[in-house]
Amino acid sequence: MLHLLIDADTGVDDSIAILYALLHPEVHVAGITTGCGNTSAAQAAENTLRLIHLARPGYEVPVVVGANAPLSGVWEGPVPHIHGENGIGGAQLPPSPQRVLEEDCSAFLYRMAEAYSGELTVLTLGRMTNLAAALRRFPELKRHLRRVVAMGGTLSCPGNVSPRAEANLAGDPEAADEVFSSGLDLTMVGLDVTERVRLRLAHLDAAERSCPPERRPVLDYMRSALGLYLDFTRFAEGSLENCPLHDPLAAIAAVRPEFFLTRRMRARVEPGGTWCRGQVVTDLRFRPFEAEYVNFCVEVDGDQAIRELFSVLCGAESMG
Ligand code: RIB
Ligand code: CA
Numbered sequence: 001m002l003h004l005l006i007d008a009d010t011g012v013d014d015s016i017a018i019l020y021a022l023l024h025p026e027v028h029v030a031g032i033t034t035g036c037g038n039t040s041a042a043q044a045a046e047n048t049l050r051l052i053h054l055a056r057p058g059y060e061v062p063v064v065v066g067a068n069a070p071l072s073g074v075w076e077g078p079v080p081h082i083h084g085e086n087g088i089g090g091a092q093l094p095p096s097p098q099r100v101l102e103e104d105c106s107a108f109l110y111r112m113a114e115a116y117s118g119e120l121t122v123l124t125l126g127r128m129t130n131l132a133a134a135l136r137r138f139p140e141l142k143r144h145l146r147r148v149v150a151m152g153g154t155l156s157c158p159g160n161v162s163p164r165a166e167a168n169l170a171g172d173p174e175a176a177d178e179v180f181s182s183g184l185d186l187t188m189v190g191l192d193v194t195e196r197v198r199l200r201l202a203h204l205d206a207a208e209r210s211c212p213p214e215r216r217p218v219l220d221y222m223r224s225a226l227g228l229y230l231d232f233t234r235f236a237e238g239s240l241e242n243c244p245l246h247d248p249l250a251a252i253a254a255v256r257p258e259f260f261l262t263r264r265m266r267a268r269v270e271p272g273g274t275w276c277r278g279q280v281v282t283d284l285r286f287r288p289f290e291a292e293y294v295n296f297c298v299e300v301d302g303d304q305a306i307r308e309l310f311s312v313l314c315g316a317e318s319m320g
Contacts, residue, residue, distance in 0.1 A: 002027045002255060003116050005109065007066070008247070009126030010047040011038025011083035012229040016199075016313075017125055017151075017247035018048065019218060022055035024312050027255060030120060031062045031112050033105050036075040037126040037171055039087030041068040043078075044126075045100050047088050053096035054221060063098070066105035066130035070172035082232045089225040106134040113144035123254045124150040125247040127168050132175035135182055147185040151250035152176065153269075153280040154191035155296055160236075162275055166191050169269055170278030177269040180294055187262060187295040189250040190280070197249055197302040198242040201230070207310045215314040222313070245305070252305050253297060259308070261299035266291040 004027055008014040021027050032052075034044035045065045052061050069075045084090040101108070109130065113120050122145055124131060131148070134141055152168035153176075159165040169176045179186065204223055211219050226243070233243040253260055265282040268291050273279075280296075283289050 003030050003120050004028070004254060005030050005112055005120055005122050006032045007035065007122065007124045007126060007130050008032060008044060008048065009035050009037025009039065009041075010044035010051070011079075011087050012089045012225050013245070013247040014038065014044075014125045015047060015051055015088050015225060016222060016309075017123075017251040018051050019055055019221075020248055020251050020309060020312050021123070021255075022052060022057045022061070023218070024255060028059070029057065029061050030116060031064065031108065033064045033066045033109065033130050035066045035126050035130050036068045037168070038083040039078045040075075041065050043087050047086065047093075049096040049098050049100065050093035052098065054093055054217060062101040062108070064101050064103055064105050064108045067133060070127060070129055071132060071174045071178075082229060084228050089228045091221055091225040093221065105130050106137045109134040110138040110141050110144075113141050117144055119146055120144070121146050121254055122148045123251060124148065124152070124168075125250060127172040128152070128175040128179045129172045132172075132178040135178060142182055142184055145184060147187065148179065149187045149189060149250055149254040150179070151189050151194065151247050153188050153296075155280060155282065155298070157191040157195050159279070160191060162277070164276045165278035169280065173269045173271045173278040176278070177271055180267055180269055181292055183292050185295075187253060187257075187297065188280070189253045189260075189297045191244075193260065193297045193300040194246040194249045195244045197245040197300060197305050198239070199226075199245050199248075199306070200242040202241070203306060203310060207314050211314040219314050245309075248309055249300070249305060252308055256304075256308055259301045259304050260297045262295040263298045264293050264295050267294045267296075
């Protein structure tokens with residue numbers, strides 16, 4: 001069993017990643033912490049509670065609200081044109097009877113890491129603020145974590161918020177650089193792979209044909225949440241009826257690392273600058289700068305990833 005602690009800015013793609021983890025028979029979600037990004041940390045927590053209620057994993061999943069601002073400066077606000085007014089594309093999910101756990105996010109992260117000593121994988125789907133803040137306060141946290149898998153960054157693809165930077169790293173580059181420099185076993189699932197694996201409306205159509213009735217609400221939710229997100233992708237990339245699989249692919253990388261080829265390099269995150277803030281900077285020189293090794297996903301078997309996603313979400317076998 002893979003014990004996962006998810007940190008998310010629960011927007012449209014985060015929500016699909018969270019559903020995948022909650023419904024995966026080989027995954028136990030030990031907790032979910034939220035931060036600002038696609039939406040506020042509080043709204044992300046509300047969305048997360050509703051998603052847990054939708055998935056009904058059969059066990060308790062504590063939800064804790066984390067940082068509503070980067071380590072330095074202020075949050076620039078939500079992105080309703082991509083993730084809707086409520087962060088999940090305007091999809092309406094029934095409220096959950098569960099409430100958020102009123103615990104400090106760093107303390108919660110540390111407590112969970114200690115409880116699962118050496119067995120907990122952290123999956124970050126947003127900015128790395130919560131993890132960096134916990135590492136600042138509890139440096140020994142590093143010893144208790146198995147590994148970190150993070151959606152973020154790009155090596156050779158164009159950025160998605162600037163020519164060189166991806167949103168999660170650009171949103172809090174200081175936090176990302178602290179996590180990069182922590183010595184944690186870190187795998188980055190960046191745009192190099194997430195832009196290549198496309199979620200298509202045709203996948204939803206195919207899944208619908210073989211979906212058992214009890215998973216129908218999950219599929220209905222996805223269709224409703226993805227409308228605006230697909231519209232934005234059409235505007236931003238000119239692509240029709242498909243969108244990149246950012247956060248779900250990171251979740252798949254945590255569970256099925258064999259679908260990915262990684263490259264290990266010393267790397268830091270550019271904390272300042274106008275065009276390059278949040279850029280991943282790797283150093284391949286003979287005498288490199290002071291930096292830890294980070295694993296970067298550089299290739300992915302996209303067909304396998306899509307098959308994995310839909311087989312977990314709705315038992316659909318016939319796609320890819
Ligand atoms: O750049 C894509 C990432 O930014 C995804 O995690 C998306 O949810 C947003 O947080
Ligand atoms: Ca996200």
